[in-house]
Amino acid sequence: MLLALLVEHGSLREAARRLGIAQPAVGALLRELEHAVGQDLFIRSRTGVSPTPAALALAARSDVALETLRIGLDEVAEGTTPTLRVGIVHHAMILHGIPWLTDMLRFASQWQLRVQVSAAPELLENVATGDLDCAIARFPSQNLAGTIHDTCRVWQLPADPWNVVASVGHPALKSRTPVPAETLLAHPWVLPASDSQTYLMFRNACMRSGVPAPAPALVVDGLQYCVAMAMNARLLTICPSSMLRSLPGPRQLKAVRTDFSIEAPPLAFVCRTEAQRLPAIRALLELVLSTALAAKTG
Numbered sequence: 001m002l003l004a005l006l007v008e009h010g011s012l013r014e015a016a017r018r019l020g021i022a023q024p025a026v027g028a029l030l031r032e033l034e035h036a037v038g039q040d041l042f043i044r045s046r047t048g049v050s051p052t053p054a055a056l057a058l059a060a061r062s063d064v065a066l067e068t069l070r071i072g073l074d075e076v077a078e079g080t081t082p083t084l085r086v087g088i089v090h091h092a093m094i095l096h097g098i099p100w101l102t103d104m105l106r107f108a109s110q111w112q113l114r115v116q117v118s119a120a121p122e123l124l125e126n127v128a129t130g131d132l133d134c135a136i137a138r139f140p141s142q143n144l145a146g147t148i149h150d151t152c153r154v155w156q157l158p159a160d161p162w163n164v165v166a167s168v169g170h171p172a173l174k175s176r177t178p179v180p181a182e183t184l185l186a187h188p189w190v191l192p193a194s195d196s197q198t199y200l201m202f203r204n205a206c207m208r209s210g211v212p213a214p215a216p217a218l219v220v221d222g223l224q225y226c227v228a229m230a231m232n233a234r235l236l237t238i239c240p241s242s243m244l245r246s247l248p249g250p251r252q253l254k255a256v257r258t259d260f261s262i263e264a265p266p267l268a269f270v271c272r273t274e275a276q277r278l279p280a281i282r283a284l285l286e287l288v289l290s291t292a293l294a295a296k297t298g
Contacts, residue, residue, distance in 0.1 A: 002026065002030065003058060003059040004059055005018055007055060011048045012049060030042065037058070039054055083111065083113075084111045084133055084134075085133045086101075086115050086132065086135070086284070087115075087116045088135065089118070089123065089137045091239070092136050093115075093117045099291070101113060104284055116132060119197065120137035120138045120197050121197070128151050133275045135269075135270050136288065138197055153276050154268050154270050155268060155270075158266065160264070161262075162239065162240050162264045163238065163240075163241060163244060164256040164260055165227070165237060165239055165253050166254065167232070167235075168253075171187070172184060172258075178258050179259075181259055182211050185214050186214070188234070190217065190219075190235040191216040191220075191238075192223060193219055193221055196221075202262070205260060218233075223239060227239050227247075236256070240264070269284075269289070
């Protein structure tokens with residue numbers, strides 16, 4: 001709290017007033033903190049104090065730590081069960097989330113699990129700001145990579161290749177040779193919205209192929225719904241290999257042989273540096289990593 005007040009107001013006097021202690025005590029606390037970290041955190045002047053880059057970095061981390069402490073104190077005061085706040089991207093929830101969470105209910109029965117299913121950028125931002133303890137999302141997200149690296153730990157899961165898929169009987173599946181990108185993109189597509197990470201991967205693949213991204217015949221929020229539409233209509237879409245393998249019943253959807261290549265960043269387990277010591281976080285991380293490794297070698 002002292003760091004945050006000094007960064008915000010640039011004044012020992014104002015920090016002392018807001019903390020309800022004498023100004024000399026604030027100065028002494030600051031000197032002790034600087035001694036502990038081994039460097040000056042603020043530049044003193046006649047008009048006040050100015051934070052160094054080290055002070056700004058430390059303040060950012062302390063804000064998250066204080067929020068974690070506040071949540072813990074609230075749980076103790078209210079006598080409530082400690083809560084583990086987990087974020088999962090949509091398709092990972094469909095493929096793996098249910099068994100992961102079911103096992104977690106056994107391994108960490110003293111914890112309440114609160115799950116947010118959302119897009120990767122929102123989840124990563126919520127981890128960075130302390131609104132989530134951890135997330136399973138695609139990493140890095142271009143606009144959040146710096147923030148995540150500064151405040152979080154990241155464990156990448158094994159790569160899960162993506163395919164262009166079509167329902168049985170689709171013309172793209174009848175070719176005995178790989179379908180050229182230009183030919184493939186001339187077919188009707190079903191894709192998520194243009195601001196989704198899946199669509200961004202699709203658009204980047206089009207750019208690498210030298211073919212403009214076509215306007216999809218159908219736009220549906222959620223990759224699982226795109227896959228369902230592709231199964232029931234003559235539409236193409238993209239999905240990870242694990243999703244294709246997990247479809248129930250007779251194989252109604254198949255990967256198209258093509259030179260149109262989808263490059264997807266692997267899923268990753270992301271948690272705040274302060275949260276990685278929680279037993280529930282360690283249990284979930286071990287569960288996720290072991291399941292991902294088994295899927296890759298199975």
